[in-house]
Amino acid sequence: MNAxxxxxxxxxxxxxxxxxxxLFSDTDARKAxxxxxxxxxxxxxxxxxxxxxxxxxxxxxxSLQPLTRSLLELNNQLEALRTEQAGLRxxxxxxxxxxxxxxxxxxDAGQALDDRLRRLEPVKVALDGQEFLVDPDExxxxxxxxxxxxxxxxxxxxxxxxxxxxxxxxxxxxxxxRFWLGxxxxxxxxxxxAITTLRAFAAAAPxxxxxxxxxxxxxxxxxxxxxxxSARRTLDELLKAYPKSEAALAGKERLATLK
Numbered sequence: 165m166n167a168x169x170x171x172x173x174x175x176x177x178x179x180x181x182x183x184x185x186x187l188f189s190d191t192d193a194r195k196a197x198x199x200x201x202x203x204x205x206x207x208x209x210x211x212x213x214x215x216x217x218x219x220x221x222x223x224x225x226x227s228l229q230p231l232t233r234s235l236l237e238l239n240n241q242l243e244a245l246r247t248e249q250a251g252l253r254x255x256x257x258x259x260x261x262x263x264x265x266x267x268x269x270x271x272d273a274g275q276a277l278d279d280r281l282r283r284l285e286p287v288k289v290a291l292d293g294q295e296f297l298v299d300p301d302e303x304x305x306x307x308x309x310x311x312x313x314x315x316x317x318x319x320x321x322x323x324x325x326x327x328x329x330x331x332x333x334x335x336x337x338x339x340x341x342r343f344w345l346g347x348x349x350x351x352x353x354x355x356x357x358a359i360t361t362l363r364a365f366a367a368a369a370p371x372x373x374x375x376x377x378x379x380x381x382x383x384x385x386x387x388x389x390x391x392x393x394s395a396r397r398t399l400d401e402l403l404k405a406y407p408k409s410e411a412a413l414a415g416k417e418r419l420a421t422l423k
Contacts, residue, residue: 289336292373296336306337313344318351339369343378355385376402376411383415392422 286297298306309324325345329338346362349355359382366378379402386395399415399422406412 291337292340294336298336302332302335302337305331306335306341309341310344313348316351318348322348322352322354339365339372340374342368343372343374346378346381350381350385353388355388358382359385370405376406376409379405380411380415380418383418387418396422 286299287303288295288297289303305324305328309321309328312324313321322345325341325348328335328341329345332338335341342361342365346358346365349358349361362378362382362385365372366375366382369375379398383395383398383402386392386398396419399419402409402415403412403419
């Protein structure tokens with residue numbers, strides 16, 4: 165009897181505990197469901213907000229598409245301009261090089277022209293106490309002839325001097341070269357030719373500083389030809405025409421040896 169009572173009590177306790185546990189589980193479940201619903205609602209709200217933002221961004225992108233195309237076009241134009249500018253820069257550099265080369269050639273041509281003009285321009289020279297203008301070629305021809313005479317090449321000197329006198333008969337060098345041509349002929353032992361040349365010189369330029377020397381050289385040529393009589397007349401002429409010259413002093417001494 166007692167055992168039955170105890171069993172009944174135990175069963176009653178177990179049943180009560182089970183019922184309480186069931187009630188507790190249902191409450192937690194409802195709470196969890198409510199929480200899930202709240203989370204779901206929040207997620208839906210978030211999704212809606214995100215969708216609204218996406219739509220707004222999409223609308224903005226749609227509105228920016230023309231601007232984007234314009235920007236792309238401008239960028240392409242900019243690249244084209246950069247390419248063109250690079251090409252122009254290269255062309256300018258090439259042009260600058262060509263201009264510099266042209267300027268250099270022009271300068272060289274100008275310098276060459278100046279040099280040629282200077283070679284053609286008359287130059288002032290002084291000879292035997294006189295100053296006069298001569299052409300550069302004229303001066304070179306004279307200097308070449310005199311250089312041959314100084315070196316003792318009388319044949320070449322006489323040839324060059326005769327050619328000069330034919331080419332430049334009115335030159336300021338002419339009188340002097342006639343005198344030196346007579347001396348070159350004397351050096352060649354062409355005494356008759358030398359006498360003719362020296363006489364012509366003295367007659368054409370009696371006031372020339374070398375006229376007394378020409379008469380003295382003429383007398384020397386006559387003596388080389390054993391023509392003492394003509395030599396005396398020439399020396400007398402020298403002493404009479406140029407008594408104070410150095411040539412006259414030498415002529416007086418030479419004349420004394422002939423008497």
